[in-house]
Amino acid sequence: MHITELRLSGFKSFVDPVRLVIDAGLTGVVGPNGCGKSNLLEAVRWAMGATSAKAMRAGDMDDVIFAGASQRPPREHAEVVLVIDAAGAKPPPGVPAADVLEISRKIKRDAGSTYRINGREVRAKDVQLLFADASTGANSPALVRQGQISELIAAKPENRRRVLEEAA
Amino acid sequence: MHITELRLSGFKSFVDPVRLVIDAGLTGVVGPNGCGKSNLLEAVRWAMGATSAKAMRAGDMDDVIFAGASQRPPREHAEVVLVIDAAGAKPPPGVPAADVLEISRKIKRDAGSTYRINGREVRAKDVQLLFADASTGANSPALVRQGQISELIAAKPENRRRVLEEAA
Amino acid sequence: GRQRLMAAFEIVNGHFAQLFATLFEGGQAELRLTESDDPLAAGLEIFACPPGKRLSTLSLMSGGEQALTATALIFAVFLANPAPICVLDEVDAPLDDANVDRFCRMLDEMRRLTDTRFLTITHNPVTMSRMDRLFGVTMAERGVSQIVAVDLQRATELAAE
Amino acid sequence: GRQRLMAAFEIVNGHFAQLFATLFEGGQAELRLTESDDPLAAGLEIFACPPGKRLSTLSLMSGGEQALTATALIFAVFLANPAPICVLDEVDAPLDDANVDRFCRMLDEMRRLTDTRFLTITHNPVTMSRMDRLFGVTMAERGVSQIVAVDLQRATELAAE
């Protein structure tokens, strides 16, 4: 499978809908401090079914919803969509097979997250399994957070071993 | 007081004697990864009487002695000298007052460290007090190690408070 | 459980040794599983020796050397089980120019060896100039992020300035 | 013991708020000592609001924003009791060009306000060009460090390239 597109709306600083096309090869993401680059990685992990708010620099999962800026009021929803070309990916029961799967996670303030694949509501577990079957997912070692290299260097040997377990 | 010069011999990768003149204002230190820049900061803290080998990336204090390179055998001694213009600095008992004080720490493998001020042997405590009286020393918050900013960011609030205690 | 971990360890160690030698243009490195009654509570130790230096644990190396070595480990794990997407958030921050160049050449090699799509978040002009395309994240309106395409040619000129 | 800590807290907090506003060109920040039965076991919390954004704890800010805020704290403590020597080992690593420039302007201000001698270890060309002089550390012979004077003019040309 390949992830071909990332879409955000109301997720952290991305209050207005944005669309990031992910082509083959190496795509660079640049911009000043605080402009939202790391938020993009968090959006990818969140849409893949991440369960730890702390690992997304949030006290509570609702903290990923746009909380307002000087000219904008806070939002009530946040949504992230991962578009995948599904060659070989087996969709969960209830979702018809298709060439393209749009995996959406949407959170509503005080009401939790809803997951959909091509519009059909599914469980968080279905989304997590879909990505796990494709050797990726919210805890994939290939998703290297800012400062994670330093954490790996400073980690106790027992904790470092967990990196290996992802490969096993 | 001002530190006007730093001299190293046999300290970590500085096997040959080097001399770094420290003038007023801003002095930049540059060079490729692994060439020895952070070793210079560790030399300053070590000469000020640092007691924790771990805080100098050493398992044991003897690890600061040059351990050899492909063309060089290991050394038996390491010495660092801090030259200070001693305006107002009160030398410890037994050391005659002088305009310039040369504070030396020398370590011999398996035999521990010896401290001297202008050639007179003194205790580690005398050196630590001399620098403490001048609002500096091995644990001065103004000596910011590589990665220490990240540690401060990640620190538990109780540990962060210690930074404040240095100012009190 | 234990057998799978040991098998993964051998594969990752093989990739790690090779990637280290490529990234450091010589020297050697290896992973070791430390002793433990419970093999699943064993620790992963990293030993490395840049060319011309002495073998030591990761904790004795310089900041940039540690980062490059840890990056070799991340990619060794990656090669053992390549993911379809890899996002690297400012991993090049502690590297000097020569090491950034080697890091980019390793990314080229990963692109050649796998089908993986890479997103590289960076402030480094050298890294920017080695990407296939660039997207800029901006906050023209304070607190509100947007994405714009950045002209790679122009960014490469800026990097060369 | 407690009184001295609270006095130091007030002074440092004052400097911190001012340095933050200077480094971020606006916004506000403050330190808070969290509740504890034992005031000497209290925690130091950092709250900050870059211009146009919302007040939040340090942990919710971006990598570069966190580094700049923590640097403001380090210098606030410094100003409360200036040391004769200050060594900064690669504190500019996570900063973008605009923030490196502000960081350097703050160093100029520290140089103006105090008698302190600064050693700034850096890989950043902008920082290099703002120093009064440069020393290079080299390893012409592998594993053996030496110090050489670097021509500031030449380094500034390289930085401007």
Ligand SMILES: Nc1ncnc2c1ncn2[C@@H]1O[C@H](COP(=O)(O)OP(=O)(O)OP(=O)(O)O)[C@@H](O)[C@H]1O
């Ligand atoms: N729920 C939210 N609502 C609005 N803005 C948010 C929310 N969560 C985070 N932000 C903002 O997003 C910004 C952080 O973005 P991010 O961490 O992606 O920056 P960055 O581009 O990675 O910067 P750096 O180069 O410093 O790492 C912060 O300024 C923060 O205020």
Ligand SMILES: Nc1ncnc2c1ncn2[C@@H]1O[C@H](COP(=O)(O)OP(=O)(O)OP(=O)(O)O)[C@@H](O)[C@H]1O
């Ligand atoms: N006792 C020792 N004997 C010989 N060499 C040593 C000793 N201790 C450390 N070194 C060497 O010093 C080098 C580390 O130097 P240092 O950490 O100062 O580099 P640096 O210039 O700060 O690099 P970076 O930019 O990556 O932070 C290492 O390569 C290490 O092998």
Ligand SMILES: [Mg+2]
């Ligand atoms: Mg970031």
Ligand SMILES: [Mg+2]
């Ligand atoms: Mg260093």
